[in-house]
Amino acid sequence: MKKKARAKELEQLAEKLVRFGLKSGADEVEVTISDDREFSLDVRLAQIENLLEAGSRAVGLKVIKDKKTAFAASSDLSQETLRRLVKNAVARAELANRDECAGLPLVFSENSNTAALDLFDPEIGELEPDRKIRLALDTERIALKDKRITNSHGASLVTNEVLTVLANSKGFMGSCEQTFCSLSLGLQAGETDNKVEDYWFSTERFFKRLEPPELLARKAVERTVRLLNPRKIKTQAVPVIFEPQMTAWLLGFLFACVSGMAVYQKATFLAGRLGTRIGNGKVTVIDDGLVPGRLGTRPFDTEGVACQKTTVLEKGILRQYLCNTYAGRKLDLPSTGNADGAGVSPNNFYLVPGSLSAEEIIASTERGFILTRTIGHGLNPATGDISRGAFGLWVEKGEVVYPAAEVTVSGNLENILKNIEAVGNDLDFRTAVCGPTIKIAELIVAGE
Amino acid sequence: MNAFDDTFKFAATDLRKILDPALSRGGDFAEIYGEYRHFNFINMEEDIIKETAETISLGLGIRVICGDKTGYGYTNDLSLDKIRRAALSAAAISSGKGARSIPRFQPVRIKRALYPVKEPFHDTGFSQKIELVKKVYLACQKSSQKIKKVKVTLQDHVRHVVIVNSAGLLARDARPQVRLICTAIAEKGKRREIGFSGGGGRVGLEYFRDVLTPEQIGKEAAEEALTLLQAVEAPAGEMPVVLAPGHSGVLVHEAVGHLLEADFNRKKTSIFWNKLGKKVGTELVTIYDDPTIPSFRGSYAVDDEGTVPRKTLLIEKGRVVSFLQDRLSAQLMGSSLTGHGRRQDYTCIPFPRMSNTYIERGEDDPDDIIKSVAKGIYAEKFEGGQVEDSGKFTFSISSGYLIEEGRLAAPIKQATLIGTNIDILRKIVMVGSDLSFGLQTGTCSKEGQEVPVTDGCPTIKISLMTVGGQR
Numbered sequence: 047m048k049k050k051a052r053a054k055e056l057e058q059l060a061e062k063l064v065r066f067g068l069k070s071g072a073d074e075v076e077v078t079i080s081d082d083r084e085f086s087l088d089v090r091l092a093q094i095e096n097l098l099e100a101g102s103r104a105v106g107l108k109v110i111k112d113k114k115t116a117f118a119a120s121s122d123l124s125q126e127t128l129r130r131l132v133k134n135a136v137a138r139a140e141l142a143n144r145d146e147c148a149g150l151p152l153v154f155s156e157n158s159n160t161a162a163l164d165l166f167d168p169e170i171g172e173l174e175p176d177r178k179i180r181l182a183l184d185t186e187r188i189a190l191k192d193k194r195i196t197n198s199h200g201a202s203l204v205t206n207e208v209l210t211v212l213a214n215s216k217g218f219m220g221s222c223e224q225t226f227c228s229l230s231l232g233l234q235a236g237e238t239d240n241k242v243e244d245y246w247f248s249t250e251r252f253f254k255r256l257e258p259p260e261l262l263a264r265k266a267v268e269r270t271v272r273l274l275n276p277r278k279i280k281t282q283a284v285p286v287i288f289e290p291q292m293t294a295w296l297l298g299f300l301f302a303c304v305s306g307m308a309v310y311q312k313a314t315f316l317a318g319r320l321g322t323r324i325g326n327g328k329v330t331v332i333d334d335g336l337v338p339g340r341l342g343t344r345p346f347d348t349e350g351v352a353c354q355k356t357t358v359l360e361k362g363i364l365r366q367y368l369c370n371t372y373a374g375r376k377l378d379l380p381s382t383g384n385a386d387g388a389g390v391s392p393n394n395f396y397l398v399p400g401s402l403s404a405e406e407i408i409a410s411t412e413r414g415f416i417l418t419r420t421i422g423h424g425l426n427p428a429t430g431d432i433s434r435g436a437f438g439l440w441v442e443k444g445e446v447v448y449p450a451a452e453v454t455v456s457g458n459l460e461n462i463l464k465n466i467e468a469v470g471n472d473l474d475f476r477t478a479v480c481g482p483t484i485k486i487a488e489l490i491v492a493g494e
Numbered sequence: 495m496n497a498f499d500d501t502f503k504f505a506a507t508d509l510r511k512i513l514d515p516a517l518s519r520g521g522d523f524a525e526i527y528g529e530y531r532h533f534n535f536i537n538m539e540e541d542i543i544k545e546t547a548e549t550i551s552l553g554l555g556i557r558v559i560c561g562d563k564t565g566y567g568y569t570n571d572l573s574l575d576k577i578r579r580a581a582l583s584a585a586a587i588s589s590g591k592g593a594r595s596i597p598r599f600q601p602v603r604i605k606r607a608l609y610p611v612k613e614p615f616h617d618t619g620f621s622q623k624i625e626l627v628k629k630v631y632l633a634c635q636k637s638s639q640k641i642k643k644v645k646v647t648l649q650d651h652v653r654h655v656v657i658v659n660s661a662g663l664l665a666r667d668a669r670p671q672v673r674l675i676c677t678a679i680a681e682k683g684k685r686r687e688i689g690f691s692g693g694g695g696r697v698g699l700e701y702f703r704d705v706l707t708p709e710q711i712g713k714e715a716a717e718e719a720l721t722l723l724q725a726v727e728a729p730a731g732e733m734p735v736v737l738a739p740g741h742s743g744v745l746v747h748e749a750v751g752h753l754l755e756a757d758f759n760r761k762k763t764s765i766f767w768n769k770l771g772k773k774v775g776t777e778l779v780t781i782y783d784d785p786t787i788p789s790f791r792g793s794y795a796v797d798d799e800g801t802v803p804r805k806t807l808l809i810e811k812g813r814v815v816s817f818l819q820d821r822l823s824a825q826l827m828g829s830s831l832t833g834h835g836r837r838q839d840y841t842c843i844p845f846p847r848m849s850n851t852y853i854e855r856g857e858d859d860p861d862d863i864i865k866s867v868a869k870g871i872y873a874e875k876f877e878g879g880q881v882e883d884s885g886k887f888t889f890s891i892s893s894g895y896l897i898e899e900g901r902l903a904a905p906i907k908q909a910t911l912i913g914t915n916i917d918i919l920r921k922i923v924m925v926g927s928d929l930s931f932g933l934q935t936g937t938c939s940k941e942g943q944e945v946p947v948t949d950g951c952p953t954i955k956i957s958l959m960t961v962g963g964q965r
Contacts, residue, residue, distance in 0.1 A: 143542035145542060423889075424908060424910045429908075452913065
């Protein structure tokens with residue numbers, strides 16, 4: 047079915063369900079329908095391992111009656127099932143309690159020009175399977191040429207075409223077509239009992255923008271072999287440099303702590319801290335849903351509220367929480383266009399880069415630890431405490447001297463943000479939550 | 495009776511109409527996996543029932559295996575035309591000619607009832623479930639004035655599956671699952687701490703009367719948060735670690751279980767691939783994975799490939815005895831099936847997974863284990879853990895205590911334990927006689943697929959381990 051016709055069909059179904067919800071007694075109804083085409087390929091040791099191709103649809107419903115909310119969802123799109131789910135939801139809403147903050151937003155996005163946001167690559171739906179297979183095979187083959195690589199987790203190529211339609215009883219009707227593609231490669235180096243492993247990846251909206259296989263493979267090899275022959279290090283407090291992926295990880299935790307949902311639930315140590323200093327002057331963090339072509343870009347959130355650019359931290363001062371309509375009402379703040387289902391999610395959430403290169407930051411470090419990957423859980427939004435298993439490189443006199451294993455890093459998010467000594471210039475939007483290389487004045491690194 | 499039976503009442507001829515195109519390009523094996531899941535959800539916070547939800551997940555996945563290659567297609571449009579199209583997508587993994595004949599379908603006989611439910615949640619009205627949620631909430635809130643925030647969620651679902659394959663297998667299962675969780679936030683001055691508790695499994699309403707009461711769940715969550723208000727920073731560095739019984743099973747799961755999954759060993763990415771029959775730990779270490787423990791969250795009557803599972807001995811007195819197998823790995827490794835082929839849902843290819851994993855009880859008195867440590871930590875509850883194939887793993891302590899002069903001292907704040915699995919298995923120097931299992935709330939994630947699991951262990955002493963605290 048042609049794109050336009052598909053969107054039309056889903057829009058009609060969404061409108062019908064909204065009308066049916068109102069007829070069944072709901073005061074307000076919101077309907078989301080998604081149509082996802084998925085292609086996924088894993089190759090390993092020069093052979094195809096898994097090949098998946100599929101299409102699926104799903105419906106999500108929210109009904110509000112007397113300020114009481116009920117949700118429903120289904121991957122069974124038969125009329126009978128959907129009507130039953132709507133009726134059940136209206137009946138179930140009665141069992142919930144009245145909540146003055148419940149209800150649809152009052153103002154909706156008028157951004158109908160999603161083309162300007164550069165979210166859809168028509169090439170992805172047209173790609174020949176052979177071309178995708180060749181790309182994945184090439185990527186792995188280039189890496190395996192390096193004799194230090196002793197085994198492979200394989201290369202994967204995934205593409206998605208997603209059409210989302212959102213309709214509600216306030217008359218909002220929006221649709222958004224997006225594509226995603228990713229190429230990744232995981233490797234091992236060393237012999238069985240002394241193996242190390244790492245991976246590299248590229249995720250884009252446009253197939254042509256994926257990192258070329260040579261570059262991706264080289265990066266995966268470099269990241270893996272640099273971990274060979276690790277040493278244990280002594281437990282100590284030292285400067286710690288976060289590679290961009292690690293800054294992204296730290297920002298993911300910051301997002302959980304500035305999420306309006308966590309704030310109104312008092313589940314974050316940053317509740318009640320608007321306008322106060324939580325980082326030093328080097329820290330400016332932005333959430334921007336409107337950067338063309340980026341992974342976290344979208345015209346409107348899942349409630350139909352326009353996405354925007356929000357300054358969350360301005361030179362260390364906490365300026366805004368990221369809210370959906372509900373959290374916004376709870377906190378007497380505006381929605382920032384971050385609704386995602388019943389919760390909130392980041393759009394493009396990033397730390398504004400500085401001027402130093404990663405090399406300059408490393409060179410400026412007399413002794414320290416470069417954090418390259420973490421493993422495990424160990425993030426507590428209620429306190430800001432962090433404790434994670436870590437992989438990294440030991441630095442002496444401005445140079446990497448050896449990798450360090452069986453290390454843990456621990457600290458507190460607020461202390462970390464207040465002790466950022468340097469911010470790099472290497473922000474690359476590789477993921478929706480992202481940041482450049484940063485250097486923290488001191489963290490506890492535990493080893494022997 | 496229900497939408498599942500209506501939807502998946504395939505005639506044998508229909509099954510052939512799907513399996514034939516699946517094998518039309520010469521695959522060795524084809525399988526149809528049909529699934530219907532019905533979820534219910536209740537959330538209570540800020541003293542109100544804030545929202546409820548009902549979700550239906552319906553779909554069908556088709557897998558074709560050709561040598562060590564897998565083709566997969568799925569659809570949630572169950573017209574024969576769309577299903578056949580999914581079958582052709584899966585068939586594309588092979589590029590020969592199809593001529594495989596499919597034998598008569600033989601239903602798999604299930605001998606043991608693993609879900610002895612008296613009052614099924616799916617037959618229980620929302621009002622009654624809301625009462626249960628409220629009991630947990632109030633018990634937690636009333637525990638102390640320091641409890642400032644409570645959140646209780648109840649999730650229940652039934653997952654009906656039908657599995658049919660080109661070897662003539664036909665299996666059905668209907669697995670109930672319940673999870674009741676309470677989160678509490680306690681405040682004292684500027685300090686704020688989170689406590690957590692919960693329970694469930696493949697159980698009915700009676701479980702929350704006879705086995706674990708809602709009041710217990712609420713109080714436990716409150717107590718954990720209140721204890722953490724008193725907690726001191728965990729130490730950093732290497733020291734002896736005593737693992738509390740039950741929850742510490744996550745160590746077995748992360749440090750050992752994952753790397754005994756057959757796919758990682760077939761691919762030689764796991765550190766265990768060349769260690770079958772070899773000694774990797776002390777005599778005290780015996781590890782099982784058992785999908786047949788009645789009512790447990792990780793149990794199932796047939797796995798997601800239709801295999802009747804068995805209790806599987808993985809490590810016996812420190813020696814690797816077997817791996818957790820799915821159909822593909824067992825075939826390629828020439829091993830017998832253990833019934834550990836699981837998948838998150840119909841959109842996913844199955845692979846070897848754990849179910850209920852535990853370290854077998856030993857002979858040490860748990861008190862003697864604590865007494866044997868002059869200075870170390872006692873790890874009690876965990877947020878979870880992670881492992882990589884090279885054997886490096888971590889797990890995160892959410893609550894625990896310092897051990898000083900053989901006694902439990904101050905509670906400690908969050909800390910991370912890190913190690914390499916074989917190293918740890920060699921450092922297990924005492925194993926208690928008090929085997930128990932963790933909360934029936936655990937979920938394991940592998941390659942993006944989540945499945946319910948349980949793990950267990952007795953009190954264990956690890957002679958030396960790296961602890962990542964803040965002092």
